[in-house]
Amino acid sequence: MNPLAAQLRQDTEAICYADGRKVGTPGHERARLHLLRRLEEIGCLPFAGDSLELPYHHRKQDFCNLVGRIPGQDSRLPPLLIGAHYDSVIPFPCADDNAAAVAIALQAGRMIRDKGGLRRDVVIAIFDAEEPPYFLGDAMGSQRFYADHVAGKVAIHAAVVMDLVGHDISVPGEMLGIIPGVGLLNLLLPGFGRKDFAVPHLRSGLFVTGSESHAELPPVLQSFGQPPDLRVIATQNCYIGDVSDHGVFRRNGVPYWFLSCGQWAHYHTPTDTPDRLNYDKMAAVTNYLVQMVEGLDGRELRGERKTEQITETIELEAEFLRSALGILHRPVMRWAGLKDVKTREDMDQFARALLGMGLGVL
Known part of the structure; x- marks a missing residue:
């Protein structure tokens, strides 16, 4: 395991308590205090006021966002934002949802500071x-962060938000029938088609949405x-x-990317462990x-930002899909009933096929 992976594991495990991080629980409080220290350690300065803590209150319950900034060369420019949530849905570790993304946000901040x-x-x-x-x-x-500390006060240049980014992508055994020879396993092994498998070629998949939120985002993504x-x-x-914290930025016209590996077998279950x-x-x-983030930093992202203006990104989507599938592109297209993805209608059909299999759903 390389040093960065080892540090990510340490940051993830540090808040994966057996009793979870549900709001209002001791685990949630331990996570808040730990993450506050980690933000200080990576060199964050307060985003608003004189504290990294941005507490708020709703219906007799206390909450707390933790928000810091890594200073840039010109703090007068609209800042970039990296976001992830730290609470858990159940009283269990919830490693992928969402301790992994929090660990990635911390390490990305440290790397940017070190540069x-x-x-x-x-x-x-x-x-x-x-x-x-x-x-x-x-x-x-x-939503409270945006309403209390951004709206009418700060122009966010662009946001990158993460959720469920720590696991390998699995596919149903039924779908593996597209690979020559594998389809026989559906006949030879009862229940094979109902099991999920991490296929080496696809397990490293990562979904990126949001390039349609600004006309300059597709060329930035393509440049990588x-x-x-x-x-x-x-x-x-x-x-x-x-489906996650990117929604408030989309609805308010902030250019954004949302990163996720989608749901998996351990989503919202006690088995989501580090x-x-x-x-x-x-x-x-x-x-x-x-x-x-570096690519976004170098772009002015000029142009009016309106939530109803959507950039057509089918060429970007088709290009990345072909590249991601590689040698599996042709059999996957056949499985989806397509020759290729060239139009929005093609992509709609492909998305329906994935969603029908439970893939790509958050």
Whole structure:
């Protein structure tokens, strides 16, 4: 395990308590105090006021977002934001949801600091209360952060938000029938088609949505190409919806990317434990995230930002899909009933096929 992967594992395990991080519990309080120290250790300065803690109150309950900034060369410029939530949905470790993303945000902040910062400030936002019963409600941490500390006060240049980014992508055994010879296993092994398998070629997949939020985002993403250790699939938010903390930025016209590996077998279950995560993959996601933020830092992102203006990104999506699938592109297209993805209608059909298999769903 490389040093970055080892540090990611340490940061992840540090908040994966047996009793979880549900809002209002002792585990949630321990996580808050630990993450406050980690933000200080990586060199974050307060984003608002004189504290990294941004507490708020709703219906007799206390919450706390943890938000700091890595100073850039010109703090007068609109800052970039890296975001992830730290609460858990159940009283169990919830490693992938969402301790892994928090660990990646911390390490990305450290790496940016070690480089001497960027041109702009980089905000590291560790949001509270993303999980039900607070999801999309007035107590949701990202929504309160935006309403209390951004709207009418700060122009966020762009945001990159993460959720469920620590696991290998698995596919149903039924889908493996597209590979010559494998289809026989459906006949020889009862129940094979109902099991999920991490296929070496696809396990390193990472979904990136949001490039449609600004006309300059597709060329920025294209400039990176496929990273060596990931298979990036770019798609539009309409296929998954506002399933996490990126939603408030989308709805307010902030250019954004949302990173996720989608749901998996351990989503919202007691078995979402640190030992099941792929820390080498998380290291690759961290490096890619830093590259994304650096790319955004160098772009002015000119043009009016309106939530109803959507950039058509089908060429970007098709390019990344072909690159991510590689040698599996042709059999996967056949499985989806397509020759290729060239139009929005093609992508709609492909997305329906994935969703029908339970893939790509958050």
